[in-house]
Amino acid sequence: MGNTQPVGRKVTLSDIAAGCDVSRATVSLVLRGSPLVNKHTRARVEEELRRQGYVYNRAAANLRRRTSSSIALVLNDLANPFFAEFAAGVDEVLGNAGFVTLLGSTGESTARELAVLGSLMEHGPAGIILSPAEGGDAEQILAAVGTQTPLLLFNREVGGDIAACDHWDRLFLDNQHGARLATEHLIAQGHRRIAFYGGHLSSSSCQQRRAGYVDAMRKAGLPVAASWMVECIPNRLDAVAQCDQLFADGAAPTAAVCYNDAVALGLMLGLHKRGLQPGRDFALTGFDDIAEAAVSAPPLTTLAVTPRARGRQAAELILQRLQEPSSSPRQTIVPVQLLVRASSCPPHVA
Amino acid sequence: MGNTQPVGRKVTLSDIAAGCDVSRATVSLVLRGSPLVNKHTRARVEEELRRQGYVYNRAAANLRRRTSSSIALVLNDLANPFFAEFAAGVDEVLGNAGFVTLLGSTGESTARELAVLGSLMEHGPAGIILSPAEGGDAEQILAAVGTQTPLLLFNREVGGDIAACDHWDRLFLDNQHGARLATEHLIAQGHRRIAFYGGHLSSSSCQQRRAGYVDAMRKAGLPVAASWMVECIPNRLDAVAQCDQLFADGAAPTAAVCYNDAVALGLMLGLHKRGLQPGRDFALTGFDDIAEAAVSAPPLTTLAVTPRARGRQAAELILQRLQEPSSSPRQTIVPVQLLVRASSCPPHVA
DNA sequence: AGGTAAATTTGGATCGTTCCAAATGCAAGG
DNA sequence: CCTTGCATTTGGAACGATCCAAATTTACCT
Numbered sequence: 001m002g003n004t005q006p007v008g009r010k011v012t013l014s015d016i017a018a019g020c021d022v023s024r025a026t027v028s029l030v031l032r033g034s035p036l037v038n039k040h041t042r043a044r045v046e047e048e049l050r051r052q053g054y055v056y057n058r059a060a061a062n063l064r065r066r067t068s069s070s071i072a073l074v075l076n077d078l079a080n081p082f083f084a085e086f087a088a089g090v091d092e093v094l095g096n097a098g099f100v101t102l103l104g105s106t107g108e109s110t111a112r113e114l115a116v117l118g119s120l121m122e123h124g125p126a127g128i129i130l131s132p133a134e135g136g137d138a139e140q141i142l143a144a145v146g147t148q149t150p151l152l153l154f155n156r157e158v159g160g161d162i163a164a165c166d167h168w169d170r171l172f173l174d175n176q177h178g179a180r181l182a183t184e185h186l187i188a189q190g191h192r193r194i195a196f197y198g199g200h201l202s203s204s205s206c207q208q209r210r211a212g213y214v215d216a217m218r219k220a221g222l223p224v225a226a227s228w229m230v231e232c233i234p235n236r237l238d239a240v241a242q243c244d245q246l247f248a249d250g251a252a253p254t255a256a257v258c259y260n261d262a263v264a265l266g267l268m269l270g271l272h273k274r275g276l277q278p279g280r281d282f283a284l285t286g287f288d289d290i291a292e293a294a295v296s297a298p299p300l301t302t303l304a305v306t307p308r309a310r311g312r313q314a315a316e317l318i319l320q321r322l323q324e325p326s327s328s329p330r331q332t333i334v335p336v337q338l339l340v341r342a343s344s345c346p347p348h349v350a
Numbered sequence: 351m352g353n354t355q356p357v358g359r360k361v362t363l364s365d366i367a368a369g370c371d372v373s374r375a376t377v378s379l380v381l382r383g384s385p386l387v388n389k390h391t392r393a394r395v396e397e398e399l400r401r402q403g404y405v406y407n408r409a410a411a412n413l414r415r416r417t418s419s420s421i422a423l424v425l426n427d428l429a430n431p432f433f434a435e436f437a438a439g440v441d442e443v444l445g446n447a448g449f450v451t452l453l454g455s456t457g458e459s460t461a462r463e464l465a466v467l468g469s470l471m472e473h474g475p476a477g478i479i480l481s482p483a484e485g486g487d488a489e490q491i492l493a494a495v496g497t498q499t500p501l502l503l504f505n506r507e508v509g510g511d512i513a514a515c516d517h518w519d520r521l522f523l524d525n526q527h528g529a530r531l532a533t534e535h536l537i538a539q540g541h542r543r544i545a546f547y548g549g550h551l552s553s554s555s556c557q558q559r560r561a562g563y564v565d566a567m568r569k570a571g572l573p574v575a576a577s578w579m580v581e582c583i584p585n586r587l588d589a590v591a592q593c594d595q596l597f598a599d600g601a602a603p604t605a606a607v608c609y610n611d612a613v614a615l616g617l618m619l620g621l622h623k624r625g626l627q628p629g630r631d632f633a634l635t636g637f638d639d640i641a642e643a644a645v646s647a648p649p650l651t652t653l654a655v656t657p658r659a660r661g662r663q664a665a666e667l668i669l670q671r672l673q674e675p676s677s678s679p680r681q682t683i684v685p686v687q688l689l690v691r692a693s694s695c696p697p698h699v700a
Numbered sequence: 701a702g703g704t705a706a707a708t709t710t711g712g713a714t715c716g717t718t719c720c721a722a723a724t725g726c727a728a729g730g
Numbered sequence: 731c732c733t734t735g736c737a738t739t740t741g742g743a744a745c746g747a748t749c750c751a752a753a754t755t756t757a758c759c760t
Contacts, residue, residue, distance in 0.1 A: 003448035004417035005476035005672045010498065012716055023740045028718060038738060053496065058472040059409045060716035063745050067354035070473070073453070078441065079658065081641075084434030091428065091455045095466060098353035100473055103423070103453040105441045116445060122408040123420070123450055126355035146403065148360065236641075265645055291431075291586075295615055297647030308429065322355045362746055373710045378748060388708060410746035414715050702760095709754070717745090724739070730732090 011054045020048040031056065068126040070100045071318060074116055076133045076156075078105040080262075081290050082307045083131065086154075089311020090129060097319055099126070110136045117144040127318040131155045134203050138165045150321045154314055157204035169321055170331040171314050175205050175287075178303040178336040179212030182257045182285040185301070185338060187220050189346045191255040191283060195228035195246055197267055198239055199259030206234075206259055209287065213257050228253050232263065239266025243274065254282060254347045261286035261293050261302055264343070268296065279343045289339055298342035305336050361404045370398040381406065418476035420450045421668060424466055426483040426506075428455040430612075431640050432657045433481065436504075439661020440479060447669055449476070460486045467494040477668040481505045484553050488515045500671045504664055507554035519671055520681040521664050525555050525637075528653040528686040529562030532607045532635040535651070535688060537570050539696045541605040541633060545578035545596055547617055548589055549609030556584075556609055559637065563607050578603050582613065589616025593624065604632060604697045611636035611643050614650055614693070629693045639689055651694035653686040660684065 013031075017024045022041060029037045030045040037045075048054075062068055071094050075083045091101045102125055104116035113133045120128070121144065128151040132141070137160035145151055152169045179196075186194050196213045199206035210229070217224050227249050232242040239262065246253060258264035264286035268278040276282050279298030286293055286302035293300040317332065363381075367374045372391060379387045380395040387395075398404075412418055421444050425433045441451045452475055454466035463483045470478070471494065478501045482491065487510035495501055502519045529546075536544050546563045549556035560579070567574050577599050582592040589612065596603060608614035614636035618628040626632050629648030636643055636652035643650040667682065 004412065004415065004419045007416055007418050007474060007476060007498070010474075010716090014716080024717080025719085025740055026738085029739090032718090036738065041738080055496065056472045057413075057474060057716055059474060060413055060745090061718070062354065063407075063410055063413060063747090064716080064718045065354065066357055066745065068357050069354045070452075078438040079431075079435045081429075081431050081434065084431065084437075085429045087434075087437075087453070088428040088455050088457075091453055092457070095454065095462075095469070098469070100469060101453040102420075103437070103441055103451040104445065105438050107438075107442070112445075119445065119448070119450060122406045124357060124360075124407060124409060126357060146405065148357070236645075269645065292642040292645070295586075295619065295642065296645060360746090363748095364746080374746090375710055375748080375750095376708085379709090382748090386708065391708080407746055410715090411748070412715090413717090414746080414748045416715065703758100705756105705758080707754105707756070710750105710752085712750095714749080715747090719744075720740105720742095722740085724737105726737085727735095729734085 093315035175208035183216035198263030243270025443665035548613030593620025
């Protein structure tokens with residue numbers, strides 16, 4: 001059931017109480033800044049606290065009070081700068097509110113996600129912020145976290161019986177609208193054969209982005225060839241590898257809306273390998289606006305999602321939920337902003 | 351003293367005990383997989399645990415056993431991909447060992463660092479992994495964490511009376527050797543006027559990298575002009591801003607060893623603004639090998655530090671320390687590897 | 701059947717804090 | 731001097747687990 005470590009002798013309330021000849025209860029009152037204790041006693045106690053180097057044992061207090069001062073943050077991919085920024089935002093707000101962040105990263109494995117959730121639950125977090133791994137199952141997650149602990153779903157919907165989890169709060173990006181913006185931009189640049197490149201069809205964010213793309217294409221009266229919808233693992237490596245699929249048959253696209261920035265950057269490399277210069281011979285857009293997007297060659301047109309602000313927002317949402325545990329669940333969809341850079345050139349006339 | 355949240359009624363040991371008519375002690379034995387309990391009893395208890403949806407309260411157990419199952423991870427900049435990868439590596443190993451990661455990010459503020467450490471200490475972590483904020487003071491940190499909790503210092507030395515903290519373990523990159531490798535490489539390419547660009551002189555890693563640079567220059571019999579040592583905040587923005595300093599007087603350098611990749615990428619932009627093409631008119635190297643380095647224009651010659659592996663290593667070191675609390679403190683210096691890419695061209699002949 | 705050893709089970713104290721009802725001290729008023 | 735009222739202080743029982751010594755049951759021998 002997991003490892004633990006003995007911990008050296010610690011100074012406790014009783015030590016302080018004994019040290020300045022008052023009861024434990026009084027020391028406890030001092031610690032919590034109660035107005036009931038006499039000014040003079042308080043000074044004496046505080047002096048003794050300093051003298052003995054007392055450190056508060058919040059676990060014991062939480063046990064007695066049946067409270068919690070931690071929030072679990074479970075991410076499918078911490079190494080992704082998008083989630084790293086998100087985590088920084090979460091921790092910033094939680095820290096200010098006096099909560100501590102219990103971190104869990106799942107490396108996009110649903111098995112590990114369940115294990116991590118189980119392990120974190122044993123520490124009794126007051127709430128959970130979860131960016132689920134791809135292909136996760138709502139009921140299994142629900143079984144792992146129970147119905148007592150509020151959960152905020154971030155970034156992705158989970159698979160399975162979602163109805164069972166309709167009391168979860170949700171914070172999503174406006175994927176569909178973002179992809180539509182990108183597609184409309186490419187159309188306005190003059191492209192007619194536009195692909196949607198990358199991502200897993202099984203992920204909700206990919207479906208939404210595809211939907212936005214299809215929307216825009218249809219609204220412009222443009223066709224969508226089957227070979228223009230290319231799946232790949234949403235990282236740079238596989239994005240390079242799948243590049244050739246775009247050019248497999250005759251009506252090759254002249255532009256692509258990519259699932260995200262990592263995929264777009266990978267596609268750039270793939271294009272180079274085919275002798276095409278992205279931003280001149282082929283136009284493309286990303287999603288996320290990771291730091292790299294501004295400095296790639298060419299700089300990448302993409303959708304800004306301000307992950308740090310999202311992290312702050314997620315933390316605030318979960319804190320609000322703790323305030324009003326029984327108000328109806330809230331779904332928040334945050335708008336994204338199109339950043340036009342050099343990668344989304346007009347079509348190249350050969 | 352921080353916020354807390356009430357937590358719903360939970361199923362406890364006693365509920366299970368009552369539910370299948372055994373004592374709390376027996377249930378506890380079952381939970382810990384003790385061989386003492388009868389096969390049949392165990393089955394009955396396990397069934398009841400499932401039935402009632404019991405979740406283990408590790409805080410209570412830790413209190414009684416005087417143990418801890420968490421490790422604090424305090425980082426000066428989570429949003430930096432280097433540290434994000436590091437954190438992912440740490441969490442991976444800690445999770446496998448049954449520990450949970452308490453996250454704290456300080457945003458490079460020493461005041462916040464002390465506050466975060468104080469808050470985390472109240473949760474009684476078994477150990478601490480700390481990448482200190484710049485300009486921190488050893489004695490203050492020591493006061494915040496006490497002498498009972500083992501601490502692993504990562505990446506940077508702290509200022510102040512280091513002697514007071516010589517029982518801390520340390521894990522550093524071989525900054526000096528890395529910078530020497532980069533400098534020697536530029537010299538081998540034919541450069542003679544080479545600058546060291548970026549970083550804060552107050553940070554130990556910057557000092558070490560400068561030392562490696564100076565070493566290599568001296569060994570090659572090359573001069574180091576004062577104007578070739580340019581300080582800047584180690585991010586892209588300030589790196590762009592300070593670029594002109596390199597060309598302030600006559601003997602402008604033809605190459606630069608940069609403090610890290612962010613600075614190098616910023617310098618590239620700055621060079622562009624001056625009409626210089628990095629990788630052709632000016633050579634430069636970075637440090638870290640962030641993802642971006644491989645795909646910048648030109649791709650950046652840099653030093654690979656494999657942050658995820660460092661994270662795993664840090665976690666392993668702290669776990670080892672928990673095994674043998676009193677063995678003598680260990681300082682680990684990990685080698686770095688030079689990755690030659692296009693940015694470190696030979697000198698341009700105009 | 702009786703006795704002993706082994707296998708199981710169990711109450712009660714405990715970890716470090718908070719809660720609560722009750723006790724104490726103190727000054728003013730009659 | 732004795733109430734009364736207010737400001738302080740305080741024991742002891744929780745919280746949910748674990749430890750330990752002792753109690754109970756079961757198994758095995760003669």
